[in-house]
Amino acid sequence: MPVPESGAEPQTAAQTRFDHTLARDQRIEPRDWMPEGYRATLVRQIAQHAHSEIIGMQPEGEWITRAPSLRRKAILFAKVQDEAGHGLYLYSAAETLGADRADLTERLISGRQKYSSIFNYPTLSYADVGVIGWFVDGAAICNQVPLCRSSYGPYARAMVRICKEESFHQRQGYELLLTMMRGSEKQRAQVQDAVDRWWWPSLMMFGPPDGNSPNSERSMAWRIKRHSNDELRQRFVDMTVPQAERLGVTLPDPELVWNEEREVWDFGTPDWSELQRVISGDGPCNQARVERRRQAHEDGAWVREAAAAHAARQQDRQAAQDQQAAQDRQTAQTAQLKGVPA
Amino acid sequence: MVTAGTVTADARSPLQRARDAAASVLDPELPMLTLADLGVLREVGVDADGQVTASLAPTYSGCPALAEMRADLDAALRAAGFTRVEIRTVLDPPWSSDWITPEGRAKLAAGVSPRPDRPPTGRRAARCR
Amino acid sequence: MSDDHVYLSLAEASPEGDARWAFGTGFEDPLHGVDTALPESVDPAGLAALCLALGDDALVSAQRLAQWVTCAPELEEEVALANIGLDLLGQARLLLARAGQAEGAGRGEDQLAYFRGPEEFRNVLLAELPNGDFAHCVVRLLLFSSWRLAAFQALTAHPDPVLAAVAAKGINELAYHRDHAAQWTVRLGDGTEESRRRMLAALDELWPHLAELLDGEQQQVRAEVELTLRQVLDAAGLPVPAVPEAASGRGRAGEHTRTWPNCSPSSSRWPGRTRRRHGDRRHGVRRHGDRRHGDGRDGDRGRQVPAATRP
Numbered sequence: 052m053p054v055p056e057s058g059a060e061p062q063t064a065a066q067t068r069f070d071h072t073l074a075r076d077q078r079i080e081p082r083d084w085m086p087e088g089y090r091a092t093l094v095r096q097i098a099q100h101a102h103s104e105i106i107g108m109q110p111e112g113e114w115i116t117r118a119p120s121l122r123r124k125a126i127l128f129a130k131v132q133d134e135a136g137h138g139l140y141l142y143s144a145a146e147t148l149g150a151d152r153a154d155l156t157e158r159l160i161s162g163r164q165k166y167s168s169i170f171n172y173p174t175l176s177y178a179d180v181g182v183i184g185w186f187v188d189g190a191a192i193c194n195q196v197p198l199c200r201s202s203y204g205p206y207a208r209a210m211v212r213i214c215k216e217e218s219f220h221q222r223q224g225y226e227l228l229l230t231m232m233r234g235s236e237k238q239r240a241q242v243q244d245a246v247d248r249w250w251w252p253s254l255m256m257f258g259p260p261d262g263n264s265p266n267s268e269r270s271m272a273w274r275i276k277r278h279s280n281d282e283l284r285q286r287f288v289d290m291t292v293p294q295a296e297r298l299g300v301t302l303p304d305p306e307l308v309w310n311e312e313r314e315v316w317d318f319g320t321p322d323w324s325e326l327q328r329v330i331s332g333d334g335p336c337n338q339a340r341v342e343r344r345r346q347a348h349e350d351g352a353w354v355r356e357a358a359a360a361h362a363a364r365q366q367d368r369q370a371a372q373d374q375q376a377a378q379d380r381q382t383a384q385t386a387q388l389k390g391v392p393a
Numbered sequence: 394m395v396t397a398g399t400v401t402a403d404a405r406s407p408l409q410r411a412r413d414a415a416a417s418v419l420d421p422e423l424p425m426l427t428l429a430d431l432g433v434l435r436e437v438g439v440d441a442d443g444q445v446t447a448s449l450a451p452t453y454s455g456c457p458a459l460a461e462m463r464a465d466l467d468a469a470l471r472a473a474g475f476t477r478v479e480i481r482t483v484l485d486p487p488w489s490s491d492w493i494t495p496e497g498r499a500k501l502a503a504g505v506s507p508r509p510d511r512p513p514t515g516r517r518a519a520r521c522r
Numbered sequence: 523m524s525d526d527h528v529y530l531s532l533a534e535a536s537p538e539g540d541a542r543w544a545f546g547t548g549f550e551d552p553l554h555g556v557d558t559a560l561p562e563s564v565d566p567a568g569l570a571a572l573c574l575a576l577g578d579d580a581l582v583s584a585q586r587l588a589q590w591v592t593c594a595p596e597l598e599e600e601v602a603l604a605n606i607g608l609d610l611l612g613q614a615r616l617l618l619a620r621a622g623q624a625e626g627a628g629r630g631e632d633q634l635a636y637f638r639g640p641e642e643f644r645n646v647l648l649a650e651l652p653n654g655d656f657a658h659c660v661v662r663l664l665l666f667s668s669w670r671l672a673a674f675q676a677l678t679a680h681p682d683p684v685l686a687a688v689a690a691k692g693i694n695e696l697a698y699h700r701d702h703a704a705q706w707t708v709r710l711g712d713g714t715e716e717s718r719r720r721m722l723a724a725l726d727e728l729w730p731h732l733a734e735l736l737d738g739e740q741q742q743v744r745a746e747v748e749l750t751l752r753q754v755l756d757a758a759g760l761p762v763p764a765v766p767e768a769a770s771g772r773g774r775a776g777e778h779t780r781t782w783p784n785c786s787p788s789s790s791r792w793p794g795r796t797r798r799r800h801g802d803r804r805h806g807v808r809r810h811g812d813r814r815h816g817d818g819r820d821g822d823r824g825r826q827v828p829a830a831t832r833p
Binding site for chain 1: 581584585588589591593594595596597599600601604605607608609611612613615618631632635636655656679709710712713714715716717720769785786815
């Protein structure tokens with residue numbers, strides 16, 4: 052169904068083509084015409100996704116030097132590196148829509164653009180690393196699998212790639228927890244404690260309930276978003292409860308109960324005021340996360356400037372060389388015509 | 394040897410069956426590629442007593458997926474009906490991205506980056522150039 | 523392509539799934555599955571000492587590189603530095619495992635990494651210096667990888683086949699590290715006034731540590747390293763300092779700085795894992811489990827113990 056721009060003009064041929072592409076569930080590519088609202092919504096969504104990958108490196112990255120075994124260290128190091136790669140990939144996808152990466156970074160640092168609320172929570176033990184793999188990557192995958200069929204080509208393809216890598220991370224996280232649950236009393240307690248702290252924030256990753264999600268309808272009409280927040284949240288719960296049972300942990304929700312009729316797990320209501328507070332900057336780590344990103348960006352300015360200066364100088368040198376080479380050829384040709392040695 | 398539950402007779406030799414099973418195992422980190430595509434599956438052999446030995450070359454020293462690769466390969470061979478399985482790791486000669494098959498390269502190239510003018514962004518993609 | 527298979531496989535509670543989790547099955551030893559017989563001609567103590575030194579260099583370097591995560595000047599560099607750190611960590615794991623085997627006292631990679639004090643570590647000081655600015659990172663990487671690459675090239679001829687193989691494997695990685703550092707050296711040396719100033723400061727601080735790296739190396743390795751460094755610095759328009767005569771650092775002898783970056787997490791290391799016997803444990807009251815008693819569904823849901831505990 053076509054979504055008219057506010058103050059809509061008469062339907063153009065380009066708009067018609069756009070609408071038909073969406074209706075046939077096909078892809079919009081960078082070279083295609085698209086409504087400004089579509090483009091802007093995508094830029095915001097993709098940018099936020101990219102920012103989340105980058106900020107997400109912080110809570111996990113701080114545990115690399117303190118991993119409890121060399122194998123765990125390698126796994127975590129690789130995971131965090133993957134996340135940087137995902138961020139880069141997504142920024143590139145945003146650039147195909149005309150966004151500028153430096154500008155997006157500015158928006159993140161100034162707070163004008165957001166990142167996933169989940170990364171505003173602290174990692175207090177190594178069990179948190181496992182639980183992040185299990186819950187947060189799990190939730191991200193639930194969110195992202197449907198986005199593999201998102202209408203915008205570069206975004207959909209990025210989702211396919213990212214999902215595959217994240218499913219490996221989720222597996223690694225779960226495996227870490229399985230190992231800890233088969234370990235000492237202290238390790239099991241650490242896992243349960245991490246579960247208790249990360250469960251509700253993970254449910255909140257899917258955003259506010261459908262009734263309170265104003266942008267969702269447009270995004271769904273444009274097929275940028277394929278399922279509602281509540282639908283995805285339910286999927287995540289249904290997927291995770293059996294995993295929790297295999298692990299031997301309790302999910303901290305007294306209202307979690309199997310609904311025989313609908314064949315889903317009914318669950319309690321997240322504290323939406325907490326989500327609101329965290330989104331608006333009042334979570335445990337918001338300031339630290341953004342500050343860290345800002346610091347790295349500023350500290351790196353001289354490096355980026357030097358790289359640019361060097362590249363420019365290289366270009367000039369190359370241009371000068373090319374010009375000289377062309378002159379030399381000209382001189383040689385002229386000499387040849389005159390029968391004179393150059 | 395036949396897995397319980399296999400109904401149709403398998404006309405392949407045990408060696409072929411082992412090779413097919415091993416070659417089809419997906420890379421845990423880049424599941425669009427098989428171990429064969431990646432060039433890490435070095436050798437598969439079945440001895441006279443029916444024991445399968447498969448050799449893997451780790452891609453790079455820090456590869457965190459080696460344990461998973463070994464486990465997946467082991468599981469695939471057991472699912473193919475072999476009860477005695479040995480997975481060897483071969484450090485020498487060292488794996489190089491030259492060993493990636495043309496099919497593997499094609500799969501990697503698909504969706505490598507939205508910006509063809511920029512280098513590949515992922516860890517594996519960067520290694521497998 | 524069915525995207526759902528990615529999603530469904532996560533939800534599956536397949537019993538075989540657990541067989542693929544790599545704990546308690548010997549898959550954790552990085553040399554597992556490699557033919558690790560020690561040749562007669564190789565002196566075990568000498569091999570252990572050599573592998574330990576090279577392993578410690580890599581491990582400590584990897585710790586410092588891990589501290590660059592989320593601090594790198596641009597995202598591409600986050601990926602690159604993590605790549606390099608992960609390579610070195612992987613080399614460390616293989617080398618420490620080999621050292622433990624040669625030593626023959628039952629110590630594996632983790633015992634060696636987590637249960638030795640600083641006085642037993644054999645890394646060069648260059649590896650353990652605290653991180654400075656990005657120029658410091660680049661110069662350190664340039665010196666370290668140029669030397670390590672040359673050393674590993676020589677080691678491919680070592681009589682121990684495992685060390686020779688680890689060296690052969692490491693060469694491609696180290697060539698990448700050295701090239702990466704070299705490219706940055708040129709960009710920063712030939713960039714802006716500020717970047718040049720910082721590079722000079724980094725060279726000033728770090729160059730003296732080169733002596734400890736080259737200490738005892740064959741002439742061929744020294745020559746290779748000096749040539750590489752000269753070429754890179756020339757291309758960058760940076761002066762080539764004189765190679766110092768004597769090593770001032772004594773990291774190889776176990777004398778480390780106060781800021782030596784320990785691997786251990788601040789909380790205690792994992793105690794030895796105990797195996798749980800099937801049916802052994804109760805894990806408290808599970809409210810979601812309780813609610814379903816008597817609903818006639820899959821009896822497994824009521825069990826406390828995961829379906830696929832493997833001894």
